[in-house]
Amino acid sequence: MSTAGKNLVTLGICVRNAETTLKDALDSIVDQDFPYELMEIVFVESHSEDGTLSIISDYISRMDIKAKVFHAKREGVGSARNLVVNNAGGDYIVWVDGDQILTKDFVRKQFEFMQRNPTVGIAGGTHGIFDGENLVLNLELIPKIIDHVRSDNRKSFLWKTEKLPGTGGSIYRVRAIKEVNGFDEDLKLVGEDMDAAKKIKDAGWLISRNDAVFYERHGGMSDLKALWNKYFWYGYGNHILYRKRRDLFSLPRMVPPAGFIAGFLYSLIAYKLIGRKIVFLLPFHFAFKITAWFLGFVKGQIG
Secondary structure, eight states, X not given: OOOTTSOSEEEEEEESSOTTTHHHHHHHHHTOSSOGGGEEEEEEEOOOSSSHHHHHHHHHHHOSSEEEEXXXXXXOHHHHHHHHHHHOOSSEEEEOOTTEEEOTTHHHHHHHHXXXXXXXXXXXXXXXXXXXXXXXXXXXXXXXXXXXXXXXXXXXXXOSSBOOOOSTTEEEEHHHHHHTTSSOTTOOSSOHHHHHHHHHHHTTOEEEEEEEEEEEOGGGOOSHHHHHXXXXXXXXXXXXXXXXXXXXXXXXXXXXXXXXXXXXXXXHHHHHHHOOGGGGGHHHHHHHHHHHHHHHHHHHHXX
């Protein structure tokens, strides 16, 4: 594909109230070893009530990377992501959440992978573990690393279909996401990424993973209350996706006892991989967050 006169890579950043983490995310973008002239950033800011917008403005004034800023109405995450897709000047979109940190070679590795694999529509990067960070966050990240290692295994412990990458830390081929008419704007809360990945896969594109490493703070998650709130929200939001794509869910696996079993299975693999005893807390971690997810989902169904 010709890239003459185009930015090769668009970094899509959809944020709201991200002032506590956004600076680190933007610093990691500025630190990339990929040529600045071959990147652009498309920000979509959704009526933040903190200093998010001022941080964006400050970085734009100091960066040598071309940037565009859009202010989304409260129409939901699907609409925000489509603002990025429709205004992307690159052949690829690397999605960066406001609480993520990219390793120095992240964009370059993602770009080179897609160039080598023209039939891939989406490629997810690999989660890194924060040394010395809080226990709750690392327990949340360990299973994601295992999913990457086991990426040749088509089935997830929790979902009955193929494991589908989220947007954050993934690279999308612009042609692929436009071919399926972008993100579903009716998915206003969560699940727009899984839906888009499934549409892209059904259109004949491959979904893959690569070894570009990024770190994810999950909004600064530091305790059980934050974990509960996050998964209650996921469950509540996913009731909308469930009505559209029941094939993406296996509800019997989304109840607390199933969560405990899944966590136990993950802990066995995790101990072989990293040899840290904290992994044996995974059954309790999973049971806790799946309980929150399930109750949020039930509230969404009956609300």
